[in-house]
Amino acid sequence: MSTPVDPGQRHPAAQPPELDPVVLSALGLSVWYGQTQALRDITIAIPRNKITALIGPSGCGKSTLLRCFNRMNDLIQGARMGGEIRFDGDVISGDIDAVVLRRRIGMVFQKPNPFPKNIYNNVAWGARINGYRGDMDELVERSLRRAALWDEVKNKLHRPGLDLSGGQQQRLCIARTLAVEPEVILMDEPCSALDPISTARVEDLMDDLKNDYTIVIVTHNMQQARRVSDLTACLMLDDAGQDGHRTGILAEFSPTDILFTNPKDPRTEAYITGRIG
Amino acid sequence: MTSAESRFHPDRAARRLVGPIFGAACLAATCTGVLALVILLGAIVAAALQGPPHNPWYALGPNLRELAGLVQKLALGVQSSNPARAGYRVGLAGSLWLLGLVAVVGIPIGVGAGVFLEEYAPPGRLRRIVQTNIANLAGVPSIVYGILGLALFVRAFGVKAVALGPTLLAGVLTLSLLILPIVVITTQEALRAVPRSLRQAALALGATRWQMIRDHVLPSALPGIMTGTILGLSRAIGETAPLLMVGAAGSLLQAPKGPLDRYSALPVEIYNYAKEPDTRFQMVAAGGILILVALLLTMNAAAIVIRNRFRRYD
Ligand SMILES: Nc1ncnc2c1ncn2[C@@H]1O[C@H](COP(=O)(O)OP(=O)(O)OP(=O)(O)O)[C@@H](O)[C@H]1O
Ligand SMILES: [Mg+2]
Numbered sequence: 001m002s003t004p005v006d007p008g009q010r011h012p013a014a015q016p017p018e019l020d021p022v023v024l025s026a027l028g029l030s031v032w033y034g035q036t037q038a039l040r041d042i043t044i045a046i047p048r049n050k051i052t053a054l055i056g057p058s059g060c061g062k063s064t065l066l067r068c069f070n071r072m073n074d075l076i077q078g079a080r081m082g083g084e085i086r087f088d089g090d091v092i093s094g095d096i097d098a099v100v101l102r103r104r105i106g107m108v109f110q111k112p113n114p115f116p117k118n119i120y121n122n123v124a125w126g127a128r129i130n131g132y133r134g135d136m137d138e139l140v141e142r143s144l145r146r147a148a149l150w151d152e153v154k155n156k157l158h159r160p161g162l163d164l165s166g167g168q169q170q171r172l173c174i175a176r177t178l179a180v181e182p183e184v185i186l187m188d189e190p191c192s193a194l195d196p197i198s199t200a201r202v203e204d205l206m207d208d209l210k211n212d213y214t215i216v217i218v219t220h221n222m223q224q225a226r227r228v229s230d231l232t233a234c235l236m237l238d239d240a241g242q243d244g245h246r247t248g249i250l251a252e253f254s255p256t257d258i259l260f261t262n263p264k265d266p267r268t269e270a271y272i273t274g275r276i277g
Numbered sequence: 278m279t280s281a282e283s284r285f286h287p288d289r290a291a292r293r294l295v296g297p298i299f300g301a302a303c304l305a306a307t308c309t310g311v312l313a314l315v316i317l318l319g320a321i322v323a324a325a326l327q328g329p330p331h332n333p334w335y336a337l338g339p340n341l342r343e344l345a346g347l348v349q350k351l352a353l354g355v356q357s358s359n360p361a362r363a364g365y366r367v368g369l370a371g372s373l374w375l376l377g378l379v380a381v382v383g384i385p386i387g388v389g390a391g392v393f394l395e396e397y398a399p400p401g402r403l404r405r406i407v408q409t410n411i412a413n414l415a416g417v418p419s420i421v422y423g424i425l426g427l428a429l430f431v432r433a434f435g436v437k438a439v440a441l442g443p444t445l446l447a448g449v450l451t452l453s454l455l456i457l458p459i460v461v462i463t464t465q466e467a468l469r470a471v472p473r474s475l476r477q478a479a480l481a482l483g484a485t486r487w488q489m490i491r492d493h494v495l496p497s498a499l500p501g502i503m504t505g506t507i508l509g510l511s512r513a514i515g516e517t518a519p520l521l522m523v524g525a526a527g528s529l530l531q532a533p534k535g536p537l538d539r540y541s542a543l544p545v546e547i548y549n550y551a552k553e554p555d556t557r558f559q560m561v562a563a564g565g566i567l568i569l570v571a572l573l574l575t576m577n578a579a580a581i582v583i584r585n586r587f588r589r590y591d
Contacts, residue, residue: 072480072481075480077400099484099485101483102481102483103482103483107477109481111474113472113474113475113477113478114478115478115493116496116497126483126484129482129483129484129492130483173478176478176482177481177482180483
């Protein structure tokens with residue numbers, strides 16, 4: 001069961017906007033790469049069936065935070081994590097089986113990365129290795145439809161996925177993620193390699209997926225954050241210590257319309273109005 | 278303020294000159310290699326065609342026919358003191374045995390070790406030490422492997438019960454050791470070249486490491502692994518020194534029937550014929566080299582075919 005978490009007592013920056021059912025939450029999360037700290041004391045509660053955007057200047061740790069949620073950060077040599085992450089009430093930051101977790105929390109990457117296989121197998125592979133027992137053809141079609149790609153590829157399912165355009169490839173990657181039926185989809189700048197039309201299609205798609213999935217999206221595009229997200233978290237770099245290193249912190253987490261119209265944190269305001277970052 | 282004209286010295290004439298000079302130097306280097314190869318092959322063919330009937334060099338048809346007849350005769354004949362009857366049947370059979378068994382023994386071990394070192398071994402000092410040592414082993418002269426094989430497999434350090442003696446199996450194990458470093462290193466390089474984004478894509482779907490390796494990493498790396506494997510096998514089939522050490526027989530009249538039989542190998546027999554004082558044996562040796570070269574070219578062609586097949590999408 002998911003429980004409403006109110007971590008705001010300890011961490012004023014993370015006041016949850018409403019008492020939505022929380023699906024993913026971080027409590028005092030810190031991340032180090034070797035000796036350098038990339039994130040400090042992040043506390044954030046991500047509500048179910050909403051789109052949460054992560055914004056902030058380059059290098060403030062948005063991708064790092066996202067990768068912590070499905071433990072992809074474990075793959076980076078020297079990465080360490082402190083604090084706690086919960087998913088559906090269970091602690092997932094400790095000694096857990098990341099393989100099981102990653103099926104439930106999918107990820108779409110910045111650069112489209114289809115497998116060097118045909119379109120059909122790109123979608124079917126994830127389901128197959130997770131022991132899917134149903135009708136595979138049906139699953140592939142349903143996933144491609146949900147990713148708004150079916151009509152473009154239905155006659156060439158056995159063509160290589162890499163022969164598609166960049167925007168189609170990214171939707172193929174989304175279809176591939178949907179096929180393993182995750183609960184949360186993490187997207188790291190999914191549109192940064194796409195043209196405005198493909199971007200619009202992916203954004204429409206996210207809006208449509210919101211009913212069934214929880215989406216966390218990193219974006220550098222303020223307009224995109226405003227258009228698609230329900231909530232926005234603005235990460236920042238703290239003031240440099242004596243070694244000149246700056247660590248990522250969570251400056252503000254609010255409903256998107258509030259954050260962009262009436263930011264409480266002066267650094268957030270400076271960032272979204274383009275004065276820093 | 279100084280103008281851009283005065284701050285940059287484009288020197289276009291000199292730059293235009295340097296490029297073609299460098300290109301010409303590289304072309305010359307290429308030609309050296311090709312030229313040497315052509316001369317070498319020509320010399321071998323000429324030596325093979327030394328005997329009667331003395332066709333002029335430009336009579337391509339008769340020369341080719343003579344060559345084919347010669348190769349056929351050499352492939353069927355066995356060791357003999359009469360150059361007109363001498364041939365390589367036993368050595369050829371031995372080399373094919375070696376090739377097949379080294380492929381069965383050496384390649385799985387080499388590829389397995391490469392996969393372990395690259396995909397499973399935790400990075401650290403131990404891995405680095407093992408890695409460096411394998412790289413060094415690739416440069417060890419082959420005669421050293423012969424001595425190792427002699428002590429380890431042929432004599433088993435004097436333990437009679439497990440000593441193999443100068444059998445085919447001892448040769449196979451020695452050659453397998455010899456090609457191990459090449460196979461391990463090229464396997465690792467092929468695995469390292471698999472893009473990280475592909476691995477991440479697989480893992481992010483909830484794949485285990487094994488599923489990722491089996492379905493994505495190995496297939497992408499396969500062309501590279503094949504290249505390394507064929508390189509290793511080509512080296513094994515051309516080796517003479519280590520086989521002399523571990524007791525490949527120079528004059529044997531029977532091809533081996535199993536791994537525990539005595540054996541000979543093509544390069545060993547070539548070496549023996551080339552040593553003969555009778556100049557008519559030079560023709561025999563040259564013909565043997567042609568057979569060996571043909572074998573190597575066939576293997577490389579096979580490698581290219583297999584490589585292209587695997588590169589296709591499934
Ligand atoms: N693999 C890594 N090894 C070491 N340090 C890393 C690694 N990945 C990220 N970092 C460091 O962690 C900090 C946060 O990086 P991260 O990629 O999370 O930032 P980001 O907010 O996603 O930036 P961008 O908007 O440019 O993508 C940076 O200082 C970066 O140098
Ligand atoms: Mg990033």
